[in-house]
Each structure stands twice: as C-alpha cells, then as structure tokens.
Amino acid sequence: MVRILCTKQLSITDIQAFTQAGFSIETIDFIQILPFSSFDHISTFEYGIFTSTNALSALIQNPAYQDIPCRKAFCVGEKTQKVLQENGWEVIASFPYASLLASYLVENFPQASMAFFCGDKRLDTLPHTLKEHQIPFQEIQTYQTLLTPKHLETSFEALLFFSPSAVESFLMENTFGSEKIICIGTTTQKALPKGIESFLADTPTLRGMRDCCIRIFKPFLE
Secondary structure: OEEEEEOOOOOHHHHHHHHHOOEEEEEOOOEEEEEOOOOOOOOOOOEEEEOOHHHHHHHHHOHHHHHOOOOEEEEEOHHHHHHHHHOOOEEEEEEOOHHHHHHHHHHHOOOOOEEEEEEOOOOOHHHHHHHHOOOOEEEEEEEEEEEOOOOOOOOOOEEEEOOHHHHHHHHOOOOOOOOEEEEOOHHHHHOOOOOOOOEEOOOOOHHHHHHHHHHHHHHHHO
16 A cells, blocks of 8 residues: 655545545644734734635634634635635635735735735745735734654655645655655745655645545556
8 A cells, every 4th residue: 555644634534535545644743833822913904815724723713813803815725715714704816826816916906905814934925026016914923833853764655745844844854765745836846955856736735635646656556
C-alpha cells in the first residue's frame, strides 16, 4: 500500500477518503496555529479579506469579533468560503489564489475600505497590490504560526504540503529523498529548495491533493 505523510492534521472523513482510494496516510502537524489574545484597534470597514480558515477561526475566538459590524468578505479557497458562510458571512467573491483576488479587487472595488485578517507569516501578495493601487485597508493579524519540526523515523512514498511554513518546518529536521512531493498551490511549491521536483494539486483543495496522488500512483492502486 502506498504510504503518504500529510503535514497537517486531517478530519476522520478526509482520512477515510484517502484510505478508500487505496492509500495508507499518516498525519503530523509541522506547524501550530496560536491565536493572538488581542488585536490592534479594528476600524470600520466595508469588506473583510480572508486567505485562510486559520485567520477566521482565530478571529472568532477573540472577544473583539462580537464588535465587528461588517459580515461581507472576499476570500481565497473553497474551504475558507464554506467556513465564512457557515458563520454568517456573505462571501462576495472567492478565488483559488491571492493573486487572482488581488486583481479582482483592483478592477472592481478600488474605492472600498478593507480589513485583511491574516497571520504573522502572511505573504505580501495582497498588501502589496492594495498599497500599489491605493485601496484603503487595515491589516489585522489574528494568529501566529509556530514551526513544530519533527524528525521522521520512517519513509513515505509521498509528502503533502499545504503551506510554505510547513515546508520550512519539515526541512529543519528532514531532507527530501525519493518521495513524491505534492503541494496544494504554487506559493507552497515555490518554498521548496531549488531543484527539488514536485507535483501541484489538481485544484488547490484537499480533494485536488488526493486526485493528484491517485494520478501519480494509479499503477500501484490497481
């Protein structure tokens, strides 16, 4: 059976989906999300921006969340959209990548005021574009990303990475060998050392990661 290491925890349902596809999957968190206990003052804004569920989850845990009158947002990722909607937010638009969202905001909402909810290791893609086009926004960091490297004692046929931080954490205690490296998106893929071959998920979702694994290891699953 093809052995896969997922560098973050998965739900029982997600693990079962990989198992039913013919994989043996182990999950190890290589990063930890620590919500901030307090935020900078949150000014009035028209739209929120979320590029991950981590930012929303940390925000909801904070008492300041109750004082936010706005419940309209733009986001990155299907899962982020789903969690926003489950918590009463109206999602105006959702995109698979931050670069696509940035272009959309420049084109359609150049005068709107935004609040970008993010972590301490957020990428520059959105802030740079918003500043460049003078779109008013405030950045609210809701959580800290803590690297939690672990040395692997066993080998795997595939490694699944979901963020540049997870790649960085993994490489603190391990090196890449013959494993197939699968990344959820281009940003994570760019975090790999130069010259390391990798695969990109069919779509930037967990299902896309699984479909990519099935495509790569299909001869071994039949």
